[in-house]
Amino acid sequence: MLLALLAGIACHAAAEPAPEFVVDPAQLQSLGVGLQKLTASSATVGAPAPAKVTLPPELDMLISAPVDGVVTQVLVGPQDAVKSGQSLLRLSSSALGEMQLRLMEAGSRLQLARHALDRERRLFDEGIIPERRVQEAKAAQRSAEATQRQAEAALRLAGVGDATISRVAAGGRLDDGLTVHARSAGWVTALDVRPGQRVREADALLRLANPREVWLEVQLPVGAAVATGQQLALVGRDVSAVAQSLGPLVGEGQTQTLRARVTRGAALLRPGEVVQVSVPKAGGAGWVLPQAAVFHHEGRAFVFVRSTRGFVATPVRMSGGAGGVTQVIGELKAGQDVAVRAVVALKSAWLGHGGGD
Template sequence: MFRIPRARVLASVLAGAALSAGQPLAALAAAPTAEFAVSPAQMQALDVTVRKLDQPAAIAGLASPARVVLPPNQDVMVSAPVDGVIDRLLVNPQDVVKTGQPLLRMASPAYGELQLKLMEADSRAKLARQASDREKQLFAEGIIPERRVQEAQAAQSGSDAAVRQAQAALRLAGADVAAVRRAAASGKLDDTLTVRARSDGLVVSLDAKLGQRVKEADPLLRIANLRELWLEVQVAPGVTVPRGGEITVVGREVTAVALSVGALVGDAQTQTLRARVMRGADQLRPGEVVQARVPFAAGAGWSLPLAAVTYQDDKAYVFVRSAKGFVATPVTVLSSAGQAVQVRGALQSGQEVAVSSVIALKSAWLGKGGGE
């Protein structure tokens, strides 16, 4: 079945509209110029609609899957400081904790050994200090040579260093300053150790179980500081994100800004775009999968429907409304996403651009009734 091209039908309608408006048909067959006449009656007959330009802006791209993640310095793994048995759990998953808050308690002979080492080192340091004071006094009385004073001072320095090392080992195990001082002064051993939070955050996982025997450095729980979140968006290879372009999360009042795009392409033939959440972080949770819209193109342009752009001799044009009719204005297509396109050209805010029946306007512009 023979079908008449739609462009030819629309051009015929345009010609009919011109005759009904009292304009000669020869006007439609004139050589193509940048500006051509189209009356309001012709626009109505062809159902030509226009859109007023507002401000240049980036186009939000198609929705892409994104995972909510924590920056590397915001995710804290709490591990067992010493060998022991989990004696008591003091928090639950999803609990919000503060710095210094008790998380769990361990029964640990190894913790007692650390206290014993501190007591022994402190006792040796006291003896070394007394010996050094005595040697100084004997040297002052001329009884012993200075060499013995120097040897006593060296022994005292070594003993003091051993005390500091034992104190550091206890602090690393989770003992606070008061507990360290108490262990050295009282001479009593405490076989239970309370593990405390070292930063504010949310307990995102709890691996420890009551009665579980753990080794030093075994993972116990994870605490996430939610003051900063990232999005890892899976985008098509080669996508260029505008500098400072705003990434939005579908269905939520969440915005983020791009940080970097990974250099590697994954098995799903996508690249990972990392973005820092700037607003709405309280609406997200680490590990959650959302849909994010990433703006395309390297800079801001005029956002128009895809149907508003036509091509002639490999050049893109849009039709801008003028007092006489329309002006065929060349543009550069920056990007497209779905039914939207972003262009750059000699356009100004407030101008009206044809967004429908563009093919009929093109036929009138070129002065022919054939197809594209």
């Protein structure tokens, strides 16, 4: 009887695979194994919450008409990608001509004021006029310079280049049209005008969005406890974000808005898109992994942790999950690499080393 029991225990021990098994780099590549590095443990994963993809205010630009005029040509279309400095549209404007005329007149007055100051200085040096006349000439020149700088600033604000401003100030040719350029790269998200349309100064022409940095506005139930700096994951996307602030106001749906900055995968998102975010719940701690990273053997859950020789089958306990991600608790450490792809193939290799099922 005792011999039979010992034989049964020995047989079961032989069937149980060792935790660590060897996988060389060539096998790792041929199996197509994907790894994810553990960063920091996070709170328990809660139910998904809706979120809208937004841009910081400085990256969502409204291009408005710099002067009154008529749109003569539109050079871009909706959803077009534009580069910094690219021409967007052209305006024909009589107001622009008046602004240039004021600059030309200011340039002429400044030139006369400089000549007058030179003449007064010569006469003063010869003792013909008093010094007061020189001081008056200096004041007139300073006034003329200020007038010209003001006229130049108005044209520069309208988008006129420095070369054109210098030419007009020197009495050169006037332009009857103006080209509006993109101040930074981005996408055309809205186009509000068409050729032949008359616009007034400050009317909206188009809108540019630069997705260099993407934010999420997550709608959470009132009273949700989310700490600043907490990691968030998007459902079904390789995208993560960091919680920044929870708004104090409550919306009509009895929700609060959590603003989060996307730290990975911003290129996969589009401004205005609505996504689902797995928001951690308060209490508990663990490691967030894709559900595909966890496998089961004889009623227990495991993950494969990369070792120097291959992988170690590490037992874990699942404490929650939603939307393709799961929360696990176990003997895991930050910095370890966990297999998240081709886990079934690794399980077969692991069981093959020990003769499991």
